[in-house]
Amino acid sequence: MMTEPMADTIISLKDVRRDFGPVAAVDGVSFDIARGEFFSMLGPSGCGKTTLLRMLAGLDQPTAGSILLDGQPMAGVPANLRPTNMVFQSYAIFPHLNVVENVSYGLKRLKLARAEEKARVDQALALVKLEGYEQRGAHQLSGGQRQRVALARALVCRPKVLLLDEPLGALDKKLREEMQVELRSLQRSVGITFVFVTHDQEEALTLSDRIAVMARGKVLQIDTATGLYERPYCREVAEFIGTMNLFAGRVTKIGHEISVDAGSIGTLRAPASEARISVGDAVHVAVRPEKLSVLTGKARTGTNVVTGKLVASTYLGDRSRYLVQVPGVPAPVSVSLQHDGQHAAGVALPGSKINLAWPASAGIVLTA
Template sequence: MSDEQFISIQNVSKHFGDVHAVDRVSIDIARGEFFSLLGPSGCGKTTLLRMLAGFEFPTAGEIFIDGQAMSTVAPNHRPVNMVFQSYAIFPHLNVSQNIGYSLRKDKLSKADFNSRVGEMLDLIKLSGYEDRASHELSGGERQRVALARALIRRPKVLLLDEPLGALDKQLREQMQLELRSLQRAVGITFVFVTHDQEEALTMSDRIAVMSKGRYLQIDTPTKLYEAPQNREVADFIGTMNFFDASVQDVGDGQASIDAGPLGKLSVSPGNLAFSSGQAALAAIRPEKISISSEKPSGGHVVEGTMDAAAYLGDRSHFYVRVPGVDKPVAVSAQNIDQTHLHGDGNQGQVWLSWSNDAVVLLNKD
């Protein structure tokens, strides 16, 4: 066991009848890492989390936590605690009874109990809430109480099942930052399940993007966004423009491709393998394309006509028809001085330009 394999999920499958909720998944999670399982509902992320908690047992494979095999360990004996999606605050107990729920078997004196609970209340900034009934708490407060309750015995791993889903946008963004700084403060390994890609990108050290019981890619948020390994990941995380391309020549960390209407480009293939003559996809993020109403000099430039524009305050989204490309090309631009693009010239001609390193080369499914 090394710190890199603090949690080691080895070839784990979970079948419910004919449904393969989790299908031969192997993931290593490092000690102290904030690790997210990201995917649409039904992708197996929650089942995987519940297997870590011990509420489900794998059909095949083994899970190790801190070197210890979990297949015979009941959930109440595991060194993990969980924050539930619905928070699962015990309705008949007050805040301090909820937070101190797991301390009962330690047979602490009243003073010790209160000081332990008090520490947690300080941590979640809810001091003075000891005697509140659970129904007197707001959504954000319930979330914090659930967090404190799960952390009070300092588990080796904290599991979080979409804990921010029920909060409104503003509170959610605040809680994302708080959760992240809390994780750094306590140094406990967090495994976080979410279907919200923005949430995963904001908080995680690494993310496993899951689909249909398997993972598509495990990487840091930057790598997932900047260098997705396949079309599904590129599509799921953020927005991506795809162009059919054919590989002409591969060599020395560079590949020459013919991207049809976009012309011939020289791009980095990353760690994917390509061979000459192969069909591929050239992918470009909307914000890596520059848009202007006058033809820029130099670089890769194509001409198009404006199809639609959406003003989002800090930035604008444009959809530009380029001859030879099926779907309008999505372009995102910061609203520094682009406002003139919203004028009457909307339907007019625009020029799109990008640099070579903005292009990601992907296998064609």
């Protein structure tokens, strides 16, 4: 995948690869990260996220390709001489040291004057909101507090780049959400580039300026949260980010719109695509659940309509979710209807026939 050159690049990966025997853990990735960016790598377990992060940190070496950090080639540069620090998923803090000792640990090799060291530790503890906990032992801290200590220990060294490998993965949901907010505002206030690894799409979407979606050692797409949601390049990204309805078919006409013969559900129309598509190609027309509406009267021209049977409806307070079985479509079609004052009453009883409609402009053509 080509990426545009960036104004102020701090990390540049070129054809980076890491083989473990026959396994390509990272299979040729190239991209740049801008200074000050909150950049996430998102993908299922085993897709190569940790391996990539470890190579940035200097804890592992690429089999091929190059890594530049702040303009410097990193081949042969050991971890302790890189402008990076890493925070791990497990609370990697020393159990026998108290908070201050844990945080100042990384500073010892800098041999700072005592007052300077103290000032730095105090500042790092303030950043993670742990003032007053200086003398606490590691065993007297909650999971969230221990992870804050790990963060402070990484921040106290003032790295140019902070590498975070699923740092919130071990926390329960509520604490994780609180820490997400804090992490984001912390990143803004210190201005350090964050490279954040997660398998949780919501977390990536909430936190990041840009997200690299990964699978099988490759980067599928790099984009903002909106870009990934509204303009996925491929089916895998479309299904990984949120819910996506897919209608399989074959392209019959390409003009200002694309016509797709979707078999028993008829011809679907979608906007022209940036992807290279030719007449005869097997494609999916992809539509998000909230772009669908339940059609009561006659369809407007320029609208796609499919008919199916309601199989489930769920009331979710601000909206309802319906699953509709459409003959010829393998998975039930998911519909999300926002409740305005008049709506809210269920559209229909399960088992009844309903027509679903969406404007041609709401579809995305994805090559199969």
